[in-house]
Amino acid sequence: MAGTRSYDAILAAQSRSALRGAGLVGLIVLVCVAALAATGFFDAKRFLESGPAISTLASEMVPPDFTRWRTWLRPLLDTLAMSIAGTALAVIFSLPLALLAAPNTSPHPGVYWMVRTLLAFLRSVPEIILGVLFVAAVGFGALPGVLALALHSIGMVGKFYAEAIEHVDPKPLEAARAAGATPIQVIVHAVLPQVLPQLTDVTIYRWEYHFRASAVLGIVGAGGIGFELIAALRLLNYDQVSAILLSILACVVMVDSVGAYLRKSLK
Amino acid sequence: MISLHDVTVTYPNGVIALHPTSASFQRGKFIVLLGTSGAGKSTLLRSINGLVRPTSGDIAVEGRGSIFADRAQLRAHRRSTGMVFQQHHLIGRLTALDNVLTGRLAAHSTLRTLLPLPRADRLLALEALDRVGLADRALDRADQLSGGQQQRVGIARAMAQKPEIMLADEPVASLDPATSIKVLEDLHRICREDGITAIVSLHQVDLARQFADHIIGLSQGRIVFEGTPDRLASVTLDQIYAVERQSLAKAA
Structure with a gap:
C-alpha cells in the first residue's frame, strides 16, 4: 500500500502543516508589533521627556517613611x-x-x-x-x-x-x-x-x-x-x-x- | 436467569453493533462471550446493565421483569450487577479501599453518601480486597499498584456490591498472559464460591476453554456458536474468526 508516492504525499502534507504553523506565528508577531505601535510605545521622544519627572518622583519616594x-x-x-x-x-x-x-x-x-x-x-x-x-x-x-x-x-x-x-x-x-x-x-x-x-x-x-x-x-x-x-x-x-x-x-x-x-x- | 429478547443495538453513527439477538444466561454459571474485537461482545455485555441502551428488544431478569422498566428498576438491577472493565476504571489518586467503596454507594441514599460510609461497609470493602489478596495494599493509591493488582481492585469493587451477576468486559486484555490467568482464576473462584452468575467477554480461545461453563461465540454482531467448551471444535472456531479473516484479507 504505502509506496514511494504515498510517502511523498505524507511528507508534503507534513511540510504544509509546518508552513501553516510558521505563518500563524508570523501573524501573531505582526499583531503584537501593531498593538505596541498603536499605543505609542515606539514614540522615543515621550520617553526622553519623561526622564526628569520620573527621577523627581523616585527621589521623593526614597527613603521610604515607615514612621506611621x-x-x-x-x-x-x-x-x-x-x-x-x-x-x-x-x-x-x-x-x-x-x-x-x-x-x-x-x-x-x-x-x-x-x-x-x-x-x-x-x-x-x-x-x-x-x-x-x-x-x-x-x-x-x-x-x-x-x-x-x-x-x-x-x-x-x-x-x-x-x-x-x-x-x-x-x-x-x-x-x-x-x-x-x-x-x-x-x-x-x-x-x-x-x-x-x-x-x-x-x-x-x-x-x-x-x-x-x-x-x-x-x-x-x-x-x-x-x-x-x-x-x-x-x-x-x-x-x-x-x-x-x-x-x-x-x-x-x-x-x-x-x-x-x-x-x-x-x- | 437473565434473558435477552431480540436485542439490537445500532449506534448513532449508523453502525449496527448487534443484530437481533436472543439469549439466556443460567444462574450461577461462568459464561464466556468469545469473539474478535468488533464482534459485538462489549455491546452485548454493556446492554445487560444498561450502559448501552438497546435500540430495540428487551432484557429481563427472572422474577423482576424488564431492567428498563423505569429508572428505579434499572438502578436496582445495576446495584445487584457488578462490572469489571478492561481498563479497570479506577480513580488513580484514591486508595484501593476508597475505590472499592464506590461499589457500596448504591446501597445508600444520595444524602447518606455525602458522609463517610458506615464501618460495616468499610469492613465489607476490606474483606473484598482481602479475597483478591490485596488487604495489605488497601491504603495505597490505586495508581501505585501493578496492572494485575489494579484489575483485582476492580474485581473487589464489583464484589463489594454483593452482586448476583458479574459482568466483565475483556478483564484481562491489558494484562500479560501469566497475570491474565491469575486474575481470571480469582474472578472464577470468587463467582463460584458465592454462586454469582458471571458473563465475561474474552478474545483468547484457550482462556475461554479453561474457565467457561458455557461459551457464546460472536461474529459481526451475531451469535454464531452456543455450547459447552468441549463442543468448541475447530469448525466453530472458524465460524467465529473466519469472517474476520476474510475481511482482513480484503483489506490487505
Whole structure:
C-alpha cells in the first residue's frame, strides 16, 4: 500500500502543516508589533521627556517613611481578611455553578449555556467597578470589598472549575454508574475526587490574587491598606507611598509562600 | 436467569453493533462471550446493565421483569450487577479501599453518601480486597499498584456490591498472559464460591476453554456458536474468526 508516492504525499502534507504553523506565528508577531505601535510605545521622544519627572518622583519616594507603620497594621490585616473571605464566598458559589457549566455534569444543554453566560458576565465586570457599586450600596469598609472580590471571582473560578471538571477521566464515572450510583453520587464520588487537586490549585492561586486585588480595592473606599495608599498619594507623601508599597510586597511574598506550602501539603 | 429478547443495538453513527439477538444466561454459571474485537461482545455485555441502551428488544431478569422498566428498576438491577472493565476504571489518586467503596454507594441514599460510609461497609470493602489478596495494599493509591493488582481492585469493587451477576468486559486484555490467568482464576473462584452468575467477554480461545461453563461465540454482531467448551471444535472456531479473516484479507 504505502509506496514511494504515498510517502511523498505524507511528507508534503507534513511540510504544509509546518508552513501553516510558521505563518500563524508570523501573524501573531505582526499583531503584537501593531498593538505596541498603536499605543505609542515606539514614540522615543515621550520617553526622553519623561526622564526628569520620573527621577523627581523616585527621589521623593526614597527613603521610604515607615514612621506611621502602626496605623497600617490594622488595614493590612483587614486586607488579608478580605482576601480570605472573598475566596471562601467565591468557592461556595463557584462549585455548584461549575457543575452546571461543565458539559459532562450539566443536567441540560440549556442550563449549560445559561450558566456559562452568567459566569462570562460576572468576570467581564472589573472588580473595581463592582467595588464602587458595593460601596454605594453597603457603605465604606471591608464588606463591599469582599462582595466585589467574590462576585468577580465566581466568574473566573467557576470557569476554571468547570474546565477541570470537563476534562475528568470518564471511565470511573462509568464504573460508578454501572454500580447503580445516582447522578449526584457519581459527581461526589467519581468526579470531585479526580479534580480536587486542580480545584485546590485554582483556589489558592485565586486567594493570592485576592490579596493583591483587595489592596487596589481600598482605593475606591472598600477598606484595607488600599485606603491608606490612596490617602498618602493624595497628600503627595511619596515616601509613605513607597513604604506602604513595600509593606504590601512583604505581605504578598508571605501570602504566596503560605499558598505554596498549602499547595504542597494538599496534593 | 437473565434473558435477552431480540436485542439490537445500532449506534448513532449508523453502525449496527448487534443484530437481533436472543439469549439466556443460567444462574450461577461462568459464561464466556468469545469473539474478535468488533464482534459485538462489549455491546452485548454493556446492554445487560444498561450502559448501552438497546435500540430495540428487551432484557429481563427472572422474577423482576424488564431492567428498563423505569429508572428505579434499572438502578436496582445495576446495584445487584457488578462490572469489571478492561481498563479497570479506577480513580488513580484514591486508595484501593476508597475505590472499592464506590461499589457500596448504591446501597445508600444520595444524602447518606455525602458522609463517610458506615464501618460495616468499610469492613465489607476490606474483606473484598482481602479475597483478591490485596488487604495489605488497601491504603495505597490505586495508581501505585501493578496492572494485575489494579484489575483485582476492580474485581473487589464489583464484589463489594454483593452482586448476583458479574459482568466483565475483556478483564484481562491489558494484562500479560501469566497475570491474565491469575486474575481470571480469582474472578472464577470468587463467582463460584458465592454462586454469582458471571458473563465475561474474552478474545483468547484457550482462556475461554479453561474457565467457561458455557461459551457464546460472536461474529459481526451475531451469535454464531452456543455450547459447552468441549463442543468448541475447530469448525466453530472458524465460524467465529473466519469472517474476520476474510475481511482482513480484503483489506490487505
